[in-house]
Amino acid sequence: MKTYIILMMVLFAGCGSTDLITLPSLSSLQPQVISVAPKANSTVGVKTTVTAKFSRQVDKETVRPETVLLIAGYEEKPAVILEKEIKDGKVKGVEGERVISEDELSVTIRPESDLSSGEYAFVITRGVSSKDLYPIKETSVFCFNVSDNVQDLEYVSDDTSSETLISDDVEEPSVNAVPPPAVVINELLYDAEGSDTDGNLFIELKGTPEGNLSGYKINFINGDDGKITGSISIQNGGKIPTDGILVIADTKTNSTTSSNVVNVDILANFDPQNGPDAAQLLNAKGELIDALCYGETAVKTAENGLAMCEGYPAPDVSSGESLGRPMDKEDSGDNLSDFVVMATPTPGI
Numbered sequence: 001m002k003t004y005i006i007l008m009m010v011l012f013a014g015c016g017s018t019d020l021i022t023l024p025s026l027s028s029l030q031p032q033v034i035s036v037a038p039k040a041n042s043t044v045g046v047k048t049t050v051t052a053k054f055s056r057q058v059d060k061e062t063v064r065p066e067t068v069l070l071i072a073g074y075e076e077k078p079a080v081i082l083e084k085e086i087k088d089g090k091v092k093g094v095e096g097e098r099v100i101s102e103d104e105l106s107v108t109i110r111p112e113s114d115l116s117s118g119e120y121a122f123v124i125t126r127g128v129s130s131k132d133l134y135p136i137k138e139t140s141v142f143c144f145n146v147s148d149n150v151q152d153l154e155y156v157s158d159d160t161s162s163e164t165l166i167s168d169d170v171e172e173p174s175v176n177a178v179p180p181p182a183v184v185i186n187e188l189l190y191d192a193e194g195s196d197t198d199g200n201l202f203i204e205l206k207g208t209p210e211g212n213l214s215g216y217k218i219n220f221i222n223g224d225d226g227k228i229t230g231s232i233s234i235q236n237g238g239k240i241p242t243d244g245i246l247v248i249a250d251t252k253t254n255s256t257t258s259s260n261v262v263n264v265d266i267l268a269n270f271d272p273q274n275g276p277d278a279a280q281l282l283n284a285k286g287e288l289i290d291a292l293c294y295g296e297t298a299v300k301t302a303e304n305g306l307a308m309c310e311g312y313p314a315p316d317v318s319s320g321e322s323l324g325r326p327m328d329k330e331d332s333g334d335n336l337s338d339f340v341v342m343a344t345p346t347p348g349i
Contacts, residue, residue: 029134031056032307033124034288036142040305043145046114050122052140055333056130057104067127069093070109074121079139083125093123104131115146142305181211181240184290184331185218185281187324189345190272191317197271199252199259202347203232203279204245206325211240215284218248221308223276223297228304232268241265247348263348275316278308292335294323312336321345 032055038044050070066086070093077085085091096111109122122142129135183205192200203218218232232248240246249261251269259267272279276295280302283289293300293309295316302308311334314323322345325331325338332338 029056029130029132030137030311031058031128031130031134032137032310033140033301034307036122036305038144040142040144040301040303043147046117046146046148048115048146049108049110051106051108052122052124053106054136056134058100058107059129059131059133060100060104062127062129063098063100063107064127065093065098067125068098068107068109069123070096070111071121071123072116073118074141074143076143079141082123082141083139086123086125094120117146117148119143119145137311138300140301142301181208181213183207183211183213183216183240183281184325185279185292186245187322187342187346188272188279188292188294189322189347190277190294191274191319191321193320195253197250197253199250199255199261201250201271202247202259202261202264202345203272204247204324204347205240205281206245207240209240209242209244213238213240213246216289217282217286219280219282219302219304220270220272221278221280221293221302222273223278223293223295223299223308226299226302226308228302229273229277230270232270234266238266243348245348249347261347265348276313278302280304280306280308282306290331292323292339294335294339310335310338314339315341317341 033052034055035053037051038048052068069086071091072094082091094111094115096109099108099110100106120143122144123139124136125139126135184207185203186206187204189202194200213234214236216234216238219228220230221227222229246265247261247263248266248268249259249264250271251267252258252260256267276293276297278291278293278297280288281290288306291307291310293313295313297309297313300307300309314335317323322342323339324342324346326340329338
């Protein structure tokens with residue numbers, strides 16, 4: 001009866017405007033792997049543990065030996081084939097304990113015995129779901145090497161967050177500690193009309209006014225293989241201006257003090273690729289704060305083991321156009337939803 005009444009209301013509503021309910025996109029509800037330890041392509045010791053951090057809380061019942069696993073002697077193959085081989089029992093992971101953090105945002109595998117030297121793959125399949133049962137968007141594979149010449153008692157991520165794999169003791173934060181600023185990538189012009197290397201490009205961040213960005217880094221990433229092609233490091237003392245907008249602009253050729261971009265706060269020498277590619281924003285601990293990919297990238301994870309996309313990719317724009325967030329739009333965690341093509345770029349506005 002309730003369904004019938006609702007349908008009748010819709011069918012016989014008057015001709016006036018109707019407020020539509022905005023539902024969250026599916027991709028914003030799906031958990032994503034936002035970081036792993038050890039990092040992809042690193043070399044660690046035989047007593048290592050592996051940890052994946054997720055964007056949303058994961059359902060404990062979906063964390064199983066066939067959904068989160070550490071594979072020895074991994075040979076690269078398409079994800080769909082790997083998933084089938086795992087399902088059929090042809091590929092099995094190293095025996096070990098799976099530990100879910102108290103906040104249910106990370107999963108750690110602790111092998112039951114020392115690992116042998118060689119190449120390993122940390123695999124998180126689409127069998128993992130969020131607590132509200134949205135499946136992870138795609139199977140992720142992170143490869144690293146194990147060597148008995150590396151003396152680590154147990155692997156500890158090189159970020160300095162309170163969570164480690166060694167101790168459960170967490171230091172209480174100082175009552176006077178300044179919280180990190182809320183900040184996102186707000187606009188990016190990566191393909192200028194004419195020369196891309198003569199002070200015409202910019203990337204804009206939006207966040208907490210006066211927020212301290214010392215040590216933050218922006219990585220530009222090749223969408224074909226996940227390689228980092230360039231970086232911008234924000235030096236000590238770098239802050240978000242009082243208007244909440246920080247513009248980082250490329251310098252003119254043979255100059256370190258001028259750019260063609262207006263409203264510039266920081267000058268740097270950079271040239272993002274024209275797409276399909278991506279940009280990452282990392283904090284001083286090396287943690288992923290935001291990511292923007294544009295065009296259909298071949299990979300979704302950069303060589304540093306961090307995501308290079310949020311949800312679906314934004315469009316790959318034409319020369320002279322930028323990608324930007326509409327004014328006052330909240331970050332949904334989906335690049336396609338969050339960014340629009342801007343025919344006229346608006347640095348600092």
